Amino acid sequence: MEGKYEFEKKFRDQVLRCSSCGFCRAVCPVLGLTKRPALNARGKMLILKEVMDGNIELNDELTETLFQCTTCASCTNQCPSGVDPPEIIKEVRKDMVQRGTCHPAFEGMNRVLQEHTNIYGEDEPEDFERERNKKAEYVFFIGCVGSYREDEATMATLDILDHLKVDYTLIDEVCCSGALEDVGFKINQTLARKNMDLILATGARTVITGCPYCSRTFNNKTQYSALKDAGVNIIHISQFLKDFDLGVKTDKVVTYHDPCDLGRHCNIYDEPREIIHRIAPNFVEMRHNRANALCCGAGGGVRGAFAKNSIAMARRRLEEVEEAGAEVVLTECNSCVHNLNNAKLRAQKFKIFTSTQFLNQLLEEAG
Numbered sequence: 001m002e003g004k005y006e007f008e009k010k011f012r013d014q015v016l017r018c019s020s021c022g023f024c025r026a027v028c029p030v031l032g033l034t035k036r037p038a039l040n041a042r043g044k045m046l047i048l049k050e051v052m053d054g055n056i057e058l059n060d061e062l063t064e065t066l067f068q069c070t071t072c073a074s075c076t077n078q079c080p081s082g083v084d085p086p087e088i089i090k091e092v093r094k095d096m097v098q099r100g101t102c103h104p105a106f107e108g109m110n111r112v113l114q115e116h117t118n119i120y121g122e123d124e125p126e127d128f129e130r131e132r133n134k135k136a137e138y139v140f141f142i143g144c145v146g147s148y149r150e151d152e153a154t155m156a157t158l159d160i161l162d163h164l165k166v167d168y169t170l171i172d173e174v175c176c177s178g179a180l181e182d183v184g185f186k187i188n189q190t191l192a193r194k195n196m197d198l199i200l201a202t203g204a205r206t207v208i209t210g211c212p213y214c215s216r217t218f219n220n221k222t223q224y225s226a227l228k229d230a231g232v233n234i235i236h237i238s239q240f241l242k243d244f245d246l247g248v249k250t251d252k253v254v255t256y257h258d259p260c261d262l263g264r265h266c267n268i269y270d271e272p273r274e275i276i277h278r279i280a281p282n283f284v285e286m287r288h289n290r291a292n293a294l295c296c297g298a299g300g301g302v303r304g305a306f307a308k309n310s311i312a313m314a315r316r317r318l319e320e321v322e323e324a325g326a327e328v329v330l331t332e333c334n335s336c337v338h339n340l341n342n343a344k345l346r347a348q349k350f351k352i353f354t355s356t357q358f359l360n361q362l363l364e365e366a367g
Contacts, residue, residue: 007091018045024075029295041075041085072260072295093184105305106183117174126151136169143211145334156360171198178217212261248362254280255326258293259333298339314343
């Protein structure tokens with residue numbers, strides 16, 4: 001049967017395969033916060049069945065429901081029927097955008113990336129005092145959050161690369177724009193082409209990313225296939241640093257937050273822990289970790305469109321930090337650091353860093 005919507009043509013079998021078992025209810029960060037059944041994967045699949053049956057339309061009345069998903073993939077990880085709700089939801093959002101229905105925050109994001117080179121619409125990123133666009137073995141690609149919001153964490157990463165005498169260069173990078181596909185729009189091909197041209201011009205064989213989402217975009221999106229075609233390898237900073245021993249340790253109680261983009265989406269769990277175990281003998285896991293880690297609430301455009309709920313989801317995650325008795329929370333995602341720090345209460349005394357930020361701090365203390 002030919003569907004009216006693209007999501008139906010691509011995912012009809014998956015939507016119908018949902019057995020409404022409710023396994024996803026236990027792990028959905030949005031449902032865990034709001035207690036609204038329509039906002040979790042099962043609720044969304046039931047709504048989409050009604051859409052496919054012609055009983056309701058994809059219109060403005062469904063914007064809050066279908067655009068409020070962090071695409072964290074916890075539901076996918078738990079689904080016994082093999083349904084992938086985030087991929088379905090992203091296709092649904094494209095259908096809605098095509099029909100003129102979209103959350104204003106996401107329309108704004110798309111407009112910003114038509115007029116600017118970063119998601120914040122800012123003209124002057126931090127300089128970072130490093131050479132750009134030179135010939136080098138590696139390119140370090142920062143990402144928007146690391147360039148415009150978490151620049152101290154980025155500077156710490158660059159200091160570590162310098163300490164290790166890595167032959168790298170920065171480039172005059174622009175937003176990878178992969179996030180546009182999560183909220184119903186297309187990757188900005190002009191921005192993608194600029195990034196690829198700049199990377200290829202350096203002659204680098206490997207791109208190290210500071211952002212898990214940029215890594216996903218470069219590795220998985222067809223708009224960036226020229227990089228793989230040219231034999232360029234894309235890795236995350238945690239994958240690069242896992243084999244280095246910087247000779248520093250801390251006696252603080254340290255825990256680790258698995259970013260959704262690095263963990264469930266890229267299956268990178270061990271590398272960050274290898275780095276942390278080397279420096280922190282007093283490492284503890286949070287109750288939910290690895291594939292079962294709670295989402296920080298920032299993904300899927302939720303931080304921009306539903307900021308209050310995004311922060312509340314981050315606070316639920318930070319409750320587990322207190323429960324674990326950790327003094328330091330490390331993660332491998334600037335976006336997670338940004339959201340978790342914004343959510344941290346004044347009474348909460350633990351510190352939140354990227355792993356490289358904390359590593360560099362230990363190096364400076366060792367002097």
